[in-house]
Amino acid sequence: xxxVIVFAPLLGAxxxxxxxxxxxxxxxxxxxxxxxxxxxIAAFAAFAKLLAQQPDSAGVxxxxxxxxxxxxxxxxxxxxxxxxxxxxxxMILFVTGVGxxxxxxxxxxxxxxxxxxxxxxxxxxFMFMMITLVLADNYLMMFVGWEGVGLCSYLLIGYYFLRDYxxxxxxxxxxxxxxxDFGFALGVMLIFYHFNTISFIDKTGIASVFTLAANKPIxxxxxxxxxxxxxxTIAILLFIGATGKxxxxxxxxxxxxxxxxxxxxxxxxxxxxxVTAGVYMIVRSNMIFGKAPMALTIVAVVGALTAFFAATIGxxxxxxxxxxxxxxxxxxxxxxxxxxxxxxxxxxxxxxxHAFFKALLFLGSGSVIHAMHHNEDMRTMGGLSxxxxxxxxTMGAGTLAIAGFPLLSGFFSKDEILWKVRSSTVLPGSxxxxxxxxxxxxxxxxxxxxxxxxVITFFGEERFRNAHHDDHGHSGHDDHKAHxxxxxxxxxxxxxxxxxxxxxxxxIPLIVLAILSVVGGFMGVPEGLxxxxxxxxxxxxxxxxxxxxxxVISVPVIAGNGGEALxxxxxxxxxxxxxxxxxxxxxxxxxxLVFRGKPLMQMPAFLENKYFIDEIYDAVIVNPLKAISxxxxxKFVDVVIIDGSVNGLAKLVNLTGSGLRYLQPGIxxxxxxxxxxxxxxVIGWFFYVVVNR
Amino acid sequence: xxxxxxxxxxxxxxxxxxxxxxxxxxxxxxxxMCIELMLNAVNLTLIAFSSYxxxxxxxxxVFIVMTVAAAEAGVGLALVIAVxxxxxxxxxxxxxxxxx
Numbered sequence: 152x153x154x155v156i157v158f159a160p161l162l163g164a165x166x167x168x169x170x171x172x173x174x175x176x177x178x179x180x181x182x183x184x185x186x187x188x189x190x191x192i193a194a195f196a197a198f199a200k201l202l203a204q205q206p207d208s209a210g211v212x213x214x215x216x217x218x219x220x221x222x223x224x225x226x227x228x229x230x231x232x233x234x235x236x237x238x239x240x241x242m243i244l245f246v247t248g249v250g251x252x253x254x255x256x257x258x259x260x261x262x263x264x265x266x267x268x269x270x271x272x273x274x275x276x277f278m279f280m281m282i283t284l285v286l287a288d289n290y291l292m293m294f295v296g297w298e299g300v301g302l303c304s305y306l307l308i309g310y311y312f313l314r315d316y317x318x319x320x321x322x323x324x325x326x327x328x329x330x331x332d333f334g335f336a337l338g339v340m341l342i343f344y345h346f347n348t349i350s351f352i353d354k355t356g357i358a359s360v361f362t363l364a365a366n367k368p369i370x371x372x373x374x375x376x377x378x379x380x381x382x383x384t385i386a387i388l389l390f391i392g393a394t395g396k397x398x399x400x401x402x403x404x405x406x407x408x409x410x411x412x413x414x415x416x417x418x419x420x421x422x423x424x425x426v427t428a429g430v431y432m433i434v435r436s437n438m439i440f441g442k443a444p445m446a447l448t449i450v451a452v453v454g455a456l457t458a459f460f461a462a463t464i465g466x467x468x469x470x471x472x473x474x475x476x477x478x479x480x481x482x483x484x485x486x487x488x489x490x491x492x493x494x495x496x497x498x499x500x501x502x503x504x505h506a507f508f509k510a511l512l513f514l515g516s517g518s519v520i521h522a523m524h525h526n527e528d529m530r531t532m533g534g535l536s537x538x539x540x541x542x543x544x545t546m547g548a549g550t551l552a553i554a555g556f557p558l559l560s561g562f563f564s565k566d567e568i569l570w571k572v573r574s575s576t577v578l579p580g581s582x583x584x585x586x587x588x589x590x591x592x593x594x595x596x597x598x599x600x601x602x603x604x605x606v607i608t609f610f611g612e613e614r615f616r617n618a619h620h621d622d623h624g625h626s627g628h629d630d631h632k633a634h635x636x637x638x639x640x641x642x643x644x645x646x647x648x649x650x651x652x653x654x655x656x657x658x659i660p661l662i663v664l665a666i667l668s669v670v671g672g673f674m675g676v677p678e679g680l681x682x683x684x685x686x687x688x689x690x691x692x693x694x695x696x697x698x699x700x701x702x703v704i705s706v707p708v709i710a711g712n713g714g715e716a717l718x719x720x721x722x723x724x725x726x727x728x729x730x731x732x733x734x735x736x737x738x739x740x741x742x743x744l745v746f747r748g749k750p751l752m753q754m755p756a757f758l759e760n761k762y763f764i765d766e767i768y769d770a771v772i773v774n775p776l777k778a779i780s781x782x783x784x785x786k787f788v789d790v791v792i793i794d795g796s797v798n799g800l801a802k803l804v805n806l807t808g809s810g811l812r813y814l815q816p817g818i819x820x821x822x823x824x825x826x827x828x829x830x831x832x833v834i835g836w837f838f839y840v841v842v843n844r
Numbered sequence: 845x846x847x848x849x850x851x852x853x854x855x856x857x858x859x860x861x862x863x864x865x866x867x868x869x870x871x872x873x874x875x876x877m878c879i880e881l882m883l884n885a886v887n888l889t890l891i892a893f894s895s896y897x898x899x900x901x902x903x904x905x906v907f908i909v910m911t912v913a914a915a916e917a918g919v920g921l922a923l924v925i926a927v928x929x930x931x932x933x934x935x936x937x938x939x940x941x942x943x944x
Contacts, residue, residue, distance in 0.1 A: 815942070815943050816940075816943055817940030817941060817942055817943025818937060818940060819936050819937070819939050819940065819942075820866075820867040820868070820869075820870075820875075820936050820937070821867070822942075823866050823867045823875075824867040827863055827866070827867065
């Protein structure tokens with residue numbers, strides 16, 4: 152019954168792929184959205200069934216659906232099977248739900264494109280792969296979905312395949328992803344080596360990796376543990392896979408370039424679902440990570456650094472989608488920071504709330520871009536709040552949510568992360584406090600750049616009216632490739648009309664997501680706050696998120712870190728919450744005041760140029776590799792050695808033949824002479840033998 | 845008595861002349877004559893041994909060899925005529941189509 156959730160989008164993709172070319176836009180939209188709608192309804196139905204289920208002895212609820220045993224070689228068994236437990240259940244709800252909203256949005260946004268059907272084929276295919284990833288019940292199935300979403304990301308980023316920039320971005324995304332996937336695959340192999348199983352759950356014949364891992368001792372907090380081949384090594388390898396898929400340092404570079412794809416793609420893949428797959432995988436593997444403190448420390452540090460680093464870049468970008476892309480990288484950093492601090496529940500909660508508000512922000516930016524006739528440069532926007540009222544309101548809600556405005560969804564999730572980092576039971580010494588401060592700083596920067604984005608786009612002077620002609624040159628500075636190729640229609644109010652609000656198919660998803668961004672946080676209110684502020688009857692609901700996930704997620708405790716005491720101190724938690732609220736509000740205020748006055752204020756060049764990281768990678772990694780490949784591998788190994796030996800062999804045969812052909816020149820007397828000579832030789836041989844007998 | 849070795853020497857010389865002639869001579873008729881020469885040299889050897897050791901089988905074998913030589917000359921000349929009809933030449937070098 153879980154298979155309906157998985158295969159409905161596949162069916163949609165197949166139908167659209169085979170027949171889409173001949174179908175009208177309306178039918179294509181209908182097929183695409185209804186396949187996802189079927190998935191969504193099935194997901195909710197399955198979730199309801201899960202809720203109704205009695206937890207078993209370990210407190211676990213689960214629905215399984217096994218199709219067949221895919222591979223069985225010795226002890227290695229990977230079933231083609233799906234599993235719904237609290238973690239995958241919540242994930243599948245928002246993946247299908249947000250996916251559906253984005254599909255509906257895209258039916259209007261992509262209207263008029265050539266190969267409309269191709270877009271929805273790939274989008275449905277993506278949903279199939281993503282759902283496979285989420286519902287997988289073993290690491291191999293997850294890897295199938297993992298690779299599949301990478302493929303679909305490539306296909307969708309390169310949707311406008313006639314543009315070099317889009318093709319390059321698609322290749323970059325796929326290749327950088329693959330580097331991470333290598334780490335992930337190694338991790339899975341090492342898991343099998345250790346546990347002789349790769350299944351998430353106990354089944355007849357194979358055990359669950361996690362129940363086995365739970366019995367292993369906690370490894371040392373030492374860098375030697377990283378290479379020892381134990382749980383820490385596994386965890387780090389899995390994390391490398393996550394850095395590729397979820398755009399952390401050092402493999403985040405593909406995500407900003409991926410904005411070359413259509414905006415619904417950016418919303419679905421690079422905000423709400425695919426990039427969170429890395430976090431999902433780590434949360435799923437929390438048992439393994441819980442025994443590997445060194446790995447957790449590294450995850451936390453990388454996450455925090457990425458969050459800060461990306462935020463500083465985001466504040467200097469002019470392309471509206473790039474701001475959101477770096478914002479995504481930054482928020483993903485928060486999720487990894489939480490995982491590293493042992494707070495897997497809050498990390499996953501942030502995944503959910505982030506899906507809401509980031510999808511909202513991307514779709515909203517799509518609405519803006521649509522109104523601006525596919526111009527993405529904020530320098531030629533401004534004053535749009537008058538014209539795009541719904542977009543403005545919903546994006547405003549999203550911005551407040553991501554900035555951590557009190558009581559919105561982002562506030563609860565981010566705040567919980569910050570608190571859990573501070574009171575971490577896993578991170579050594581004062582690392583928890585340091586990372587907490589870094590996280591707080593990043594939150595401030597987040598609020599500032601998001602407010603900047605809103606202010607530049609929606610307030611102030613309507614710069615799009617005077618931007619006809621220098622448009623090309625101007626936007627040429629900042630990522631000139633970021634343009635869609637509808638060049639003729641670049642932003643101008645001059646061609647008569649004012650920007651107009653988007654059609655219903657685009658605004659309704661915005662409204663739904665805005666509502667979710669605002670109230671979605673109330674299912675994950677931390678106990679400390681709930682106790683103080685809410686009537687007791689509501690406690691059950693507000694803490695429902697964490698309680699529901701509890702059987703699947705363990706909270707690792709590494710003795711002696713002192714975090715345990717702090718974690719129970721509700722007073723300190725309240726102080727932390729108030730502090731982060733103040734930071735958020737002050738930062739929003741700063742953003743508004745600074746950029747309202749000077750929207751086009753120039754940001755530091757090295758931030759705008761993203762610390763020249765792409766250029767550094769080019770110089771240090773890409774170009775040397777290209778040089779080695781061209782000069783070394785191609786010109787030498789391939790041309791000289793391989794071609795040389797093959798050609799040389801041919802030449803040898805040729806020469807031999809040329810030599811041997813003189814045996815048959817057609818001169819009959821020569822043949823007679825050979826016969827005679829042969830006879831003489833044979834007789835002479837016999838004489839020789841007889842004489843020497 | 846003429847010593848046996850002289851007969852054998854003569855026979856060897858005749859054989860060698862015939863053999864060399866087979867692949868030195870251009871004219872196919874000459875080649876055939878040289879073949880006959882070789883055959884007769886062998887005949888001479890056989891007679892010499894037969895006379896020396898007073899064995900009749902040597903002479904018997906000579907009869908057979910002569911018969912075969914005659915038959916072979918007949919067939920060979922027929923072949924020469926066939927080739928001549930095609931190549932219009934009695935030069936052995938002109939029958940050079942069997943080549944690479």
